[in-house]
Amino acid sequence: MNISQIAKMAGVSPAAVSRYLNHGYLSEEKKVSIEKVIKETGYIPSSQAQTLRTKTTKLIGVIIPKIDSDSISQVVAGIGEVLTKQGYQMLLANTENQNDRELEFLATFQQHMVDGIILLGTILTAKHKAVLKALNIPFIVLGQACDYASCIYHDDYLAALTLTEYMIEKGHRRIGYLGVTEKDYAVGQLRKQGFLDAMSRQNLEIPASSMRIGSFYMENGYENTKRLLADCSDLDAIVCATDTIALGAIKYLNQLSIKIPNDIAIAGFGDSRISSILSPSLTTIHFYYRECGSEGAKVLIDKIANPSSPNKSLKYGFELIKNETA
Amino acid sequence: MNISQIAKMAGVSPAAVSRYLNHGYLSEEKKVSIEKVIKETGYIPSSQAQTLRTKTTKLIGVIIPKIDSDSISQVVAGIGEVLTKQGYQMLLANTENQNDRELEFLATFQQHMVDGIILLGTILTAKHKAVLKALNIPFIVLGQACDYASCIYHDDYLAALTLTEYMIEKGHRRIGYLGVTEKDYAVGQLRKQGFLDAMSRQNLEIPASSMRIGSFYMENGYENTKRLLADCSDLDAIVCATDTIALGAIKYLNQLSIKIPNDIAIAGFGDSRISSILSPSLTTIHFYYRECGSEGAKVLIDKIANPSSPNKSLKYGFELIKNETA
DNA sequence: TCATTTTGTGAAATCGTTTTCACTTCTGTA
DNA sequence: TACAGAAGTGAAAACGATTTCACAAAATGA
Numbered sequence: 259m260n261i262s263q264i265a266k267m268a269g270v271s272p273a274a275v276s277r278y279l280n281h282g283y284l285s286e287e288k289k290v291s292i293e294k295v296i297k298e299t300g301y302i303p304s305s306q307a308q309t310l311r312t313k314t315t316k317l318i319g320v321i322i323p324k325i326d327s328d329s330i331s332q333v334v335a336g337i338g339e340v341l342t343k344q345g346y347q348m349l350l351a352n353t354e355n356q357n358d359r360e361l362e363f364l365a366t367f368q369q370h371m372v373d374g375i376i377l378l379g380t381i382l383t384a385k386h387k388a389v390l391k392a393l394n395i396p397f398i399v400l401g402q403a404c405d406y407a408s409c410i411y412h413d414d415y416l417a418a419l420t421l422t423e424y425m426i427e428k429g430h431r432r433i434g435y436l437g438v439t440e441k442d443y444a445v446g447q448l449r450k451q452g453f454l455d456a457m458s459r460q461n462l463e464i465p466a467s468s469m470r471i472g473s474f475y476m477e478n479g480y481e482n483t484k485r486l487l488a489d490c491s492d493l494d495a496i497v498c499a500t501d502t503i504a505l506g507a508i509k510y511l512n513q514l515s516i517k518i519p520n521d522i523a524i525a526g527f528g529d530s531r532i533s534s535i536l537s538p539s540l541t542t543i544h545f546y547y548r549e550c551g552s553e554g555a556k557v558l559i560d561k562i563a564n565p566s567s568p569n570k571s572l573k574y575g576f577e578l579i580k581n582e583t584a
Numbered sequence: 585m586n587i588s589q590i591a592k593m594a595g596v597s598p599a600a601v602s603r604y605l606n607h608g609y610l611s612e613e614k615k616v617s618i619e620k621v622i623k624e625t626g627y628i629p630s631s632q633a634q635t636l637r638t639k640t641t642k643l644i645g646v647i648i649p650k651i652d653s654d655s656i657s658q659v660v661a662g663i664g665e666v667l668t669k670q671g672y673q674m675l676l677a678n679t680e681n682q683n684d685r686e687l688e689f690l691a692t693f694q695q696h697m698v699d700g701i702i703l704l705g706t707i708l709t710a711k712h713k714a715v716l717k718a719l720n721i722p723f724i725v726l727g728q729a730c731d732y733a734s735c736i737y738h739d740d741y742l743a744a745l746t747l748t749e750y751m752i753e754k755g756h757r758r759i760g761y762l763g764v765t766e767k768d769y770a771v772g773q774l775r776k777q778g779f780l781d782a783m784s785r786q787n788l789e790i791p792a793s794s795m796r797i798g799s800f801y802m803e804n805g806y807e808n809t810k811r812l813l814a815d816c817s818d819l820d821a822i823v824c825a826t827d828t829i830a831l832g833a834i835k836y837l838n839q840l841s842i843k844i845p846n847d848i849a850i851a852g853f854g855d856s857r858i859s860s861i862l863s864p865s866l867t868t869i870h871f872y873y874r875e876c877g878s879e880g881a882k883v884l885i886d887k888i889a890n891p892s893s894p895n896k897s898l899k900y901g902f903e904l905i906k907n908e909t910a
Numbered sequence: 911t912c913a914t915t916t917t918g919t920g921a922a923a924t925c926g927t928t929t930t931c932a933c934t935t936c937t938g939t940a
Numbered sequence: 941t942a943c944a945g946a947a948g949t950g951a952a953a954a955c956g957a958t959t960t961c962a963c964a965a966a967a968t969g970a
Contacts, residue, residue: 260956271920276958285918300718305695306641307956309632310925317675317696325664326657326874335652338678342685347692349643350676352664359668366673369631370643392626476857505861512863531802532858535831537838548652586926597950602928611948633926636955916967923960929953936947 259301268295279303309371318558319349319367321360322378324474328501328530329547333378333400336551344559346373355474357381364389374558376400381441396561400554402444403571408561410554410572412545414444414527417576418452421525421543422497425584426460430495430523433457434468434486436479436507437499446471449499449527468493472503479506493522495584501526501533501542508536508583523584529577538582546574585627594621605629635697644884645675645693647686648704650800654827654856655873659704659726662877670885672699681800683707690715700884702726707767722887726880728770729897734887736880736898740770740853743869743902744778747851748823750867751910752786756821756849759783760794760812762805762833763825772797775825775853794819798829805832819848821910827852827859827868834862834909849910855903864908872900 265272268291277284278292295301309315318341322330334350341348349372351363357380367375375395377386379402387406390397399409425433435453440446450469457464467489472478479498483506486493498504504526511518518524518538526533529544557570591598594617603610604618621627635641644667648656660676667674675698677689683706693701701721703712705728713732716723725735751759761779766772776795783790793815798804805824809832812819824830830852837844844850844864852859855870883896 261958262956265920272957273920273922273959274918277919280958283918288918302691302695304636304697304956306632306635306697307925308958310630310636310927310956311958313925315632324661325651326654326661328652331652331657334676335650335678335680338651338676339680342677347696348676350660350664350674351668352661354661354665365628369628370673371630371632505857509861512861531831532861535835535838535858535862537863587928588926591950598927599929599950599952600948603949606928609948614948630926633955634928636926636957637928639955912970914967914969917965919962919964921961921963924958925956927955931952932950934947934949937945939944940942 259299261303264292264295264299264301267299268292313371315371315373316346317349317370317372318346318555319351319363319370319372319375320378321351321353321363321375323353323355323380325350325352327474328532329528329545330378332547333551333554336548336553337376337555338551340552340555340559344555346559355380357383361385361389364393368393368395374398374562376554376558379404380445381439382443396558396565398554398558398561400550402442403573406569408557408569408571410550410557410574411444412550412574413576414448415452417527417543417545417578418449418497419456420452420576420578421527421541422453422456423459424541424578424580425495425497425523425525426456426462428523428584430584431462432468432490432493432495433462433464434490434493434496435464435470435499436482436486436496436503437469437471438474438478438503439471445499445527453497465490474500474502476502476506476509479503479508480510481506483507483510495519495523495525498524498526501528501530501540504540504542504583505532508540519583525584529579533579533581536583541581541584542579544577544579546576550574585625587629590618590621590625590627593625594618639697641697641699642672643675643696643698644672644881645677645689645696645698645701646704647677647679647689647701649679649681649706651676651678653800654858655854655871656704658873659877659880662874662879663702663881664877666878666881666885670881672881672885681706683709687711687715690719694719694721700724700888702880702884705730706771707765708769722884722891724880724884724887726876729899732895734883734895734897736876736883736900737770738871738876738900739902740774741778743853743871743904744775744823745782746778746902746904747853747867747869748779748782749785750904750906751821751823751849751851752782752788754849754910756910757788758794758816758819758821759788759790760816760819760822761790761796761825762808762812762822762829763795763797764800764804764829765797771825771853779823791816800826800828802828802832802835805829805834806836807832809833809836821845821849821851824850824852827854827856827866830866830868830909831858834866844909851910855905859905859907862909867907867910868905870903870905872902876900
């Protein structure tokens, strides 16, 4: 069923049908007859053919590192909400933490002529920058600061600083740290730096052996807590770069019947749904993930409507959730 | 940059370039020169134009009720893995539990000419059936049995039966139930029926006031546990239709300092990541969510390749996770 | 009444591919 | 030598929409 057939059935030209579908510069009489035929046939215009002429797809490509993650799925939910409302569709690409796949997906997005791209950034390399700019498609970065695009992110540094100061205030002195790769600027570097600065402000020592770097998975929390305690048996608290890592740590401590927070206090980042249900409940940082997603989608849509508009950089705050593990 | 420009630059016809891109019925000499030009220019063919001719988009539409859900995001991860591997892209539509939106999204998918559709079913109405069949696009249903399409689902009934029998075996007699709407056949009806049958096999009473129906959210678990205990103060266990609901129940019980499992035992369904970390850890049912997603994607791709192949109906088993809350 | 503007309309070009078809040019065989 | 078949090629016709352009009819103004 195509536009010419509809036109024939309605006794008008294809151009008239197109006009009906779009602006509608058309006599009332023809509008009625076209409407009737379209209703009867259930005709839906081919978006591919439309794209071919108009160069717009109403498609937004979204690249994420992992969909089955508490924080990321919240961002995606926020994105989806706004896109749907604005008549866009989401093309979702999940790299499963394989950073190099991001570039492949960018090529696919280009092929599908997406109107815009949202990159939920983990590691932004020079190559990313080059490819993204060459793409000539509006894009934004979420979760990381970025100087060549609009970006929406969290105050990871201040959050880590605040959280660590809170731990110190609670009386903890020998605090360990479980982090992630420094290639991830927001989570790997800023959170760690916030931790370090809070410690040094109080002139607290940080022996190298009390810090560990690992993956984003729970196993990392589990294994690195084991190693941490093997090397520094006198720790009285551990700050973990994510809630997931904190869960791994808690799992290990539970197995050893080490009491939280009396023997060792724990804190995480992300305020995952679990944190308030755990018992003891997890002290953590609430970030505005869903808002980050929905705001990001809005910014991108603005950018698509007005490509020459200047880049924006929006930093969301956070909330310290004072729960029971610290 | 289009195929004609590439052709001109390589000194061949557009047809030759197209042949290079596809089957490659072409002299070695031209292949080389075309390859060179494509590499230099970074040319990527327009998938819309391709679709216009070939009627295939390499796009799969996926409809889900909620992305920020532990179980669903796992299914989506499984789907994404296979689709990417097979060169497909995922068009994701999140209804946020608004069932009527599913039909809208189906129309959008049709407009975008997706090659196939995956419906992560909650409530399948007669209208769904009618619309899906009229669509004339291969589709499959995940999470629900369905007689007019290939479907992949879990043995919800036997899981509920087994879990409840286990609770009884553990010595619980006055067991309450927190469920969801019966319109959701798998989660609402089958799990409840499994519970009821296990109870009646042991001749255990189920007063109407010991069962509650609510939403999929944690608040439901919290609020309905409150009501349940107000009416039936002598319950010694509660079976919850999902882990999320169980978490709500646990939250309420913790607030009242009711000891789990000594005062009241709890069980859920889904084996969410949290369940093993909670303390006490949550007794639950492990379903093969990720596998369901990846297998579903495979079945759909087979169906696309061979549309006349008969429908398949695949039921995955489960695993009873005997943790500490029951 | 006549000139001018407004309004409504369809023919045809266009977007960027794929694919059919007809036409060379080879290759190998009788 | 002649001829069948294979191999390689490009012109041109799709695919299904939008949009420009030209033109007719109707409305307006003098």
